[in-house]
Amino acid sequence: GAVVSQHPSWVICKSGTSVKIECRSLDFQATTMFWYRQFPKQSLMLMATSNEGSKATYEQGVEKDKFLINHASLTLSTLTVTSAHPEDSSFYICSAREWGALGYGYTFGSGTRLTVV
Amino acid sequence: RKEVEQDPGPFNVPEGATVAFNCTYSNSASQSFFWYRQDCRKEPKLLMSVYSSGNEDGRFTAQLNRASQYISLLIRDSKLSDSATYLCAVNMKTSYDKVIFGPGTSLSVIP
Numbered sequence: 001g002a003v004v005s006q007h008p009s010w011v012i013c014k015s016g017t018s019v020k021i022e023c024r025s026l027d028f029q030a031t032t033m034f035w036y037r038q039f040p041k042q043s044l045m046l047m048a049t050s051n052e053g054s055k056a057t058y059e060q061g062v063e064k065d066k067f068l069i070n071h072a073s074l075t076l077s078t079l080t081v082t083s084a085h086p087e088d089s090s091f092y093i094c095s096a097r098e099w100g101a102l103g104y105g106y107t108f109g110s111g112t113r114l115t116v117v
Numbered sequence: 118r119k120e121v122e123q124d125p126g127p128f129n130v131p132e133g134a135t136v137a138f139n140c141t142y143s144n145s146a147s148q149s150f151f152w153y154r155q156d157c158r159k160e161p162k163l164l165m166s167v168y169s170s171g172n173e174d175g176r177f178t179a180q181l182n183r184a185s186q187y188i189s190l191l192i193r194d195s196k197l198s199d200s201a202t203y204l205c206a207v208n209m210k211t212s213y214d215k216v217i218f219g220p221g222t223s224l225s226v227i228p
Contacts, residue, residue: 032214043204043220044161049213057213093160095216106151106206106216108160 002028002098006109013084013116021079021112023094029074030096034106035067038091050077084116118143120217121207127223134195138222140205141187149208150181152190154201155221161204165190195226 003026013019023033031052036044048069050056056069068080077096081088093111097104123140130136142150153161165172167179167188178191188205202221209215 034216036218044218046215046217049215057215059215091158097214104149105163105166108162111160113158 002026002096002105002107004030004094004096004107004109006094006112008112009110010113011115013114015085015116016083018080018082019084019114021081021092021094021114023077023079023096023109025075025096025098025107028096028098030077030098031074032097033071033077034095034097035069035077035079036093036095038093038111044093047079081114084114086116089114089116119220120144120209121205121219123203123205123219123222125222126202127225129225129227130195132195132197132226132228134226135191135193136195136224137192138190138203138205138224139187140189140207140219141185142207142209142217143186144207144209144211145183145186146210147186147207148210150179150188151206151208151216152177152179152188153204153206153218155204156201161218164203192224195224197226197228200224200226 005024035047048056048058050069050071058064071077094109150167152164155161165179171180176193180189204221205219
């Protein structure tokens with residue numbers, strides 16, 4: 001089945017630094033990827049939808065200058081958390097849309113646990 | 118009103134029990150519906166897509182009611198391994214494609 005590889009699995013960084021998270025679709029082309037954030041005991045909150053070759057669409061309340069999304073190829077989307085602060089500590093998960101025999105589905109990366117100290 | 122809402126949990130049921138989860142969505146133009154399960158500190162895994170006619174996969178049955186804008190998930194003969202958080206997801210066709218998740222319902226199956 002479809003596989004989305006997400007790296008790194010976890011990262012600890014100092015406040016004020018930037019962190020880049022990568023998501024790759026390994027055996028299919030993902031024209032659309034989604035980025036979610038999940039705080040403890042809460043659900044996944046959609047941050048943005050990225051389409052290959054165009055600007056991402058951010059959800060209300062998500063700062064596009066802080067969470068930079070690049071989807072330059074059909075198999076790679078990146079999320080960069082710029083000038084990270086402790087409140088950015090969260091579980092970040094990407095998801096790629098792929099077409100199957102019964103229509104489209106969504107495959108998730110394994111997530112990145114970000115801790116900002 | 119939230120875009121996707123679910124039964125508040127947690128659900129604690131004995132092994133072998135039947136348990137049902139409900140999920141409602143606000144956007145009547147929504148086109149695709151899914152149930153995911155998420156284990157603690159892991160990514161969500163697709164459990165089932167939900168089709169208009171309803172669908173069954175072993176002990177799991179999903180139903181869609183477009184008129185009332187809700188989907189349901191029924192788990193029969195609960196196993197200990199079914200303990201997880203169950204998330205419903207709705208693909209909302211707005212000006213762009215986006216998938217919104219409900220808050221999740223926690224299930225604990227106890228011996």
